Amino acid sequence: MVAELVRGQNHPLSQVRLEIRVSAGRPVVAAATLGDESGRIHGVEWVAHPGAPTLPGLEVSRQAAADHRLAVDLDAMPAAVHRVDVLLALPPGTGGPVSFGSLSAPFVAVTGLDGSEVASYTITGLDAESAVVALELYRRQGAWKVRAVGQGYAGGLAELLTDQGLPQAHQVAAAVDEAVAHGVARSVPAPPSRTADGDRSRQAAASALGADQSGSPYGAQQGGAQPHQGGHSAGGPYGAVQNPQGVPADPDATQPPPTASPGGPIDYSHPRRRNGAPPPPPPAAPPAQPGRPAPPVAGDATGWSMEERLYNQVWGMFEDLARTTAAYRSAVDFADTRMERELDQVLSDPRSRIGGQGDAAREAAQTRRVQLVDQAREALERDLVQLGAEADVVEPALPVSFARWDNPVWHAYRVPMEMPMALRLGDLHLPESDPLRIPMLVRLPLERGLWIDSGRPGSFDGAFIDSHELRRLAMESAVAHVARLLAVHPADEFTVHVVDPAGSGAGELAPLVQSGVLAAPPAQGAAGVAAVLGRLTERVDLVQMAMRGGAADSLPPGFDISQQLLVVNDFPHGFDDRAVTQLRYLADEGPAVGVHLMLVADREDADGYGPLLDPLWRGLLRLTPVAEDHLADPWVGHAWTYEPALVPSGSQVLQQVLAQVANARTKY
Known part of the structure; x- marks a missing residue:
């Protein structure tokens, strides 16, 4: 399965011979630096660039190009090397763009030698930067991993190399510029695209008794339960979450993507995407065994990035649980109503009140109710098993902003370079589905x-507070x-x-x-x-x-524009x-x-x-410090139990995270 990384996320590498594939839409320079265990570059001999493209275990392109393939052999790296940074820079003096903000978002992928992608990263959020650290391959306890970095530098390659501790940064940057100026730009074929398996469809929970019996509100309101796609409907338990809208299909996929001219509108689409094209399909689930549902996959929803896919997948799980629980409750209500109606019919006939005839009728009505409820419960349990399996693979894959405080992802926390699309405020669950928990996500910036x-x-929980x-x-x-x-x-x-x-x-x-x-x-x-x-x-x-x-630039000097x-x-x-x-x-x-x-x-x-x-x-979103049933979904109005996102007792993760935030703030 391909890992689509977001900034700061890492992924283990199971292969040692790799290619780093770059697609930027316009010519860029690709380079790489080697670092020791502390990340320090020992000298110019630890930098691979167009003027010196080959190092032990590493080779980069000799020219500026729209697409690159960098060869990496991790086993051939010197023992002192513990980090490989992949760098992208804009070539100067070409009359082209002067910053990545005027380009389509660069795309980098780590692949095997056969072209199969291991991990990928779309570098978004760049503005005035003309050089960027795209990826970092690093060795930890004998194993190699890749991390999405996306750290940009407005001062170009010289500033980037200076920040990495290279004393000869300006000389190396000048050597790169000279090598590119005397080279001939060439294009490397773009990496093969993944097979499109189509959008994932979830089968919404249908009533175990059938639409004609259950009395489910979906039968009356929606014409029966319908499967929903990976991109889910807007809304949340409090109606404040808005999901990204779907993009219409491209009417002319053969047209090249538009490029931005200086001073004109910026096209932020990926160079391998077409304007108006739908997002790439989610990763395909492993084939299901006969008679068993397909194993769940983290990120199994539509979206441009793994973060967006996970966000849509979480809300898909929320909708699925709401609907399957509604079907179960409707089935139980129908069974109760039917039994009461049958008992009323029995009691309305005076002859059935005497002797064993009435007792037999009552027993038969109760038996039919138990059968209907058991049938509905069996369907609910089947859906809950599938949702529980999905939660087991989704929770460990969540990024920091979506993760619980006890998720190991916090131990690798780094202060981000851009704001995420959503934030976790706690967990939600229903009485019928305990202990299944669905993350409660709210979009950023906060609208309420x-x-x-x-x-x-x-x-609460048996204790008086x-x-x-x-x-x-x-x-x-x-x-x-x-x-x-x-x-x-x-x-x-x-x-x-x-x-x-x-x-x-x-x-x-x-x-x-x-x-x-x-x-x-x-x-x-x-x-x-x-x-x-x-x-x-x-x-x-x-x-x-x-x-x-319309005069945002008239704000007082030094005005704090942060949230x-x-x-x-x-x-x-x-x-x-x-x-x-x-x-x-x-x-x-x-x-x-x-x-x-x-x-x-x-x-x-x-x-x-x-x-x-x-x-x-009324204008504020009410949260509680203890578990309480007070949030309702917008479809069937379930009273969801909200549990706050608290730091585990005795954990130091909050202090460690705040220390990193404080340290990063001192640099600004």
Whole structure:
């Protein structure tokens, strides 16, 4: 199976003789550097480029070209080499593009010598960069892996090599330019495309009793349960998630992809794709054994990238579970209704109330109900086994932004270079499907604020939780959400402000404060509340005016254009009427201009404001610090149990991730 990597993701290499295939749509220079165990380049003899294309175990192209094949033999690498970085750079002085932002996204693939792809990576998110580290092959404990890097440099190849610690970086960059200038560009045939097996189709759960008996709402609303494709319908349990729309088929696949001229519109499509063409098909599942369903495959849904495929697959699993559970519940309701109707008929006849005739009729009605329910349960169990097997392969393959805190992917965490498409806020499940859990994903940037409900004390999982403990858990849950938001954004693109008027959340906020990832220490007291709200309100006003006037470049010098998150603990403590009005304004207008709200509060504490705050509560996505049934899907209205994404007890993963985020922020 081909691993379609996203930035920062790695994949093991089972072969030692490989090709690195590059497709960029326009001529680029391909080079490679060798690094020791600490990643240091020992000298110019550790750099393969068009002027010196061959090193032990490595050969690169001699010219700039739209397509390249780099040969790699990992067994032939010197023992001191532990890392091979594949570099792409734009050749200067050709009158062509000066940055990757004006090109189609470059595509790199690691293949076997027979052309079979092992892993691939589409380098997106580039703008003014003219050189980029595309892939990294690295040796860890005797085994080789490939990692998608995608680190760009606006200063070109010289800046890239300088960043890698090469003292002669400018001389090597000049040698590359000279070699390319005297070379003749040639084109290497593009790697063979994968066989298109078509989009994966899921068979939505049908009623075990048949459409004429189950009374399923799908029979009335949708004309029966229909299979859905890998690209799933929009929506989520709270109606805030919008999936990417399908792209129509290409009417003229023989036309070459358009190229962007300087100053013109940019075509971000992959050079091997055609404008308007559908995304490549998902990986084919292994053949099924006779009488058994096909084994599930991670990424088995439509999408341009593995991240998008996994996102669509997760929501497909959510829809499947919702529908198969609806079919089961409809079947049970039908069986109960049918038994009651039969019993009513028996009891309506006075003759059947006396003697054994009535008892026999009642027993027969109950037997038929048990048979119908057992039949429905068998169908449900069959679907749950298949969904459980899919969850077992999908969960380990999820990227950091989708993964649970106990997923090993966090141990290889690196601060990303671009924002992901979605974020995991917790897990969802239904009573009939325990212990199956479906990740709850929400699209980024956040379209709604988050409300961590610290009220409603009671018994959870057999233990009574008082109001004080529930508030502590709510703040702990909020910190976990904040840490995840910080972790999945680039270091300079997400800023967090905290308002804790009474200082009651100091203990839970300690990881954020001690790591130094906050914009400032948590604001306390009414004065602190007013100062933070005033700054963020002014920011929203300025950005709105700039957007409406079409003058984004008129913002003040040094203006922080990153996404902003305001975390408020113990609302409405420390808030006067003006502060409450500002908070409502931020909740309503902030998301559109990059200001988001996370409220940790008990709604009953704000009862004194009456209906004034009803729009605020309705506009926020309510989450809980403990498992609770309070989210409904948009299809059949199931009450899903939400479980927050908490850090496992005793784990240091949160502190380790925050330390990396803080370290990356100091570089900006």
